[in-house]
Amino acid sequence: MIFFRSVNKTQAYGDTWKRLETKVTSCKKCPRLINHISKVSKEKVRRYKDWRYWGKPLPGFGDHEAKLLIIGLAPAAHGGNRTGRMFSGDSSGDWLIKALYDTEFSNQPTSTHKDDGLKLVSTYITAVVRCAPPGNKPTAQEIENCSEYLLEEIKLLHEVKAVLTLGRMAFNTYMKYVYPRNVKTKPPFQHGGLYRLEGMPTLVASYHPSRQNTQTGRLTWEMWLGVFEKMKRILEIEG
Numbered sequence: 131m132i133f134f135r136s137v138n139k140t141q142a143y144g145d146t147w148k149r150l151e152t153k154v155t156s157c158k159k160c161p162r163l164i165n166h167i168s169k170v171s172k173e174k175v176r177r178y179k180d181w182r183y184w185g186k187p188l189p190g191f192g193d194h195e196a197k198l199l200i201i202g203l204a205p206a207a208h209g210g211n212r213t214g215r216m217f218s219g220d221s222s223g224d225w226l227i228k229a230l231y232d233t234e235f236s237n238q239p240t241s242t243h244k245d246d247g248l249k250l251v252s253t254y255i256t257a258v259v260r261c262a263p264p265g266n267k268p269t270a271q272e273i274e275n276c277s278e279y280l281l282e283e284i285k286l287l288h289e290v291k292a293v294l295t296l297g298r299m300a301f302n303t304y305m306k307y308v309y310p311r312n313v314k315t316k317p318p319f320q321h322g323g324l325y326r327l328e329g330m331p332t333l334v335a336s337y338h339p340s341r342q343n344t345q346t347g348r349l350t351w352e353m354w355l356g357v358f359e360k361m362k363r364i365l366e367i368e369g
Contacts, residue, residue: 143194143286150282151189154260159275163187163261163268170207170262184214184244190256190283191215191244197252197291197365198235199331200226201280201300203338204259204268211262215244216255225339225354226255226296233358252365254290256283258303266340273299277307284308291368292361293331297338304333321349322357324364332364 158164171185188205202222205211209220217223218241230253231239237249259268259276268276280303284290295301301319309316309327317325325333336349336357343349 146286147194150279150286154189154279155186157187157260157279160261160272163259163263163272166264167207167211167261170211175208178208178212181212183212185211187260188214188216188257189260189279190254192250192254193252194254194286195252195289196250196254196287197289197368198254198361199284199287199290199293200253200255200296201293201304202226202255202257202296203299204257204266205262206266207262209262213243215241215248216257217241218243218246218248221341221344222339225344225351229355229358232355233362235358235362252289254283254287256280258300268299273303277303281307290331292364293333294357294361295333295335297336297340300338301335321353322360324360332368334360334364 167185167187171183174181174183188210202216205216206220206222209223210216210218213219217226223241227236227241227248228239230236230250235251235253237251238247240246241248258273258280260279263272293304295304298319305316309330317323319335321335321337323335325335327333334357336354337343339349339354
C-alpha cells in the first residue's frame with residue numbers, strides 16, 4: 131500500500147521549514163559573528179565591490195526529502211555570506227557542487243548565487259555554524275548556539291539514510307550533538323571513514339574541500355570524488 135502525505139500535512143511541513151529558515155536568518159545569538167559578517171558585507175573585497183552581500187546567517191538548502199545530508203563548517207565570508215547560499219561562490223563550493231553533479235546529486239556543476247537554478251537531488255546541505263566566523267574558526271559557544279538549528283533540520287529530514295561530514299569540526303560536532311550522548315567511546319575522525327551507527331544513518335567523514343587541503347594535495351580530486359561515489363553506493367544499498 132502506498133501512503134500519500136495529505137495536502138494539509140504537506141502545507142504544514144512546508145510552513146515548518148519556512149519558520150526554521152526565518153529563525154536562522156534573524157538569529158542574533160552570537161554578537162561576534164553578527165558583527166563580523168556585517169563588517170565584511172560593508173567593506174567587501176575589490177572583486178565583489180558591486181555585489182550586495184547577503185550579510186545574514188544562512189539556512190541550509192536542498193531537498194527536504196533528501197536521503198543524503200551534508201554538513202560543512204560555516205559559510206565563507208565572500209562566498210555564502212555574499213551570495214546568500216552555502217557553498218556558493220567560493221572554491222569549496224566549486225569542489226562540492228562539481229562532485230555532486232558528477233555523481234548525479236545535483237542538476238548543474240556550478241554554484242554562483244542563490245538564484246542560479248541549482249537543484250540538489252535527494253541531498254540537503256547545511257553547516258555547523260550559520261555565519262562566516264573570523265579566520266574560519268568559530269568558538270565552542272558559537273557552535274553550541276548553532277547546534278539547535280542543525281538538530282531541528284535533522285528532525286525534519288525524515289528520509290536521510292547517509293550523512294557526510296566535511297572536516298574534523300563538522301564530524302566532532304555531529305558526534306557531540308547528534309550521536310547519543312550516553313555513548314562514552316565515540317569513533318575518531320578519519321578521511322573516508324565509514325561509520326555504521328546503531329539506529330542512525332550511515333556516517334562518512336571527509337576532509338573539508340578548503341584551499342588549505344586542496345591546494346596542498348592533502349585532498350586530491352580523486353580522493354574527493356571517491357567520497358561521493360561511496361555515498362552513492364551506500365544509498366543504493368540502503369534504498
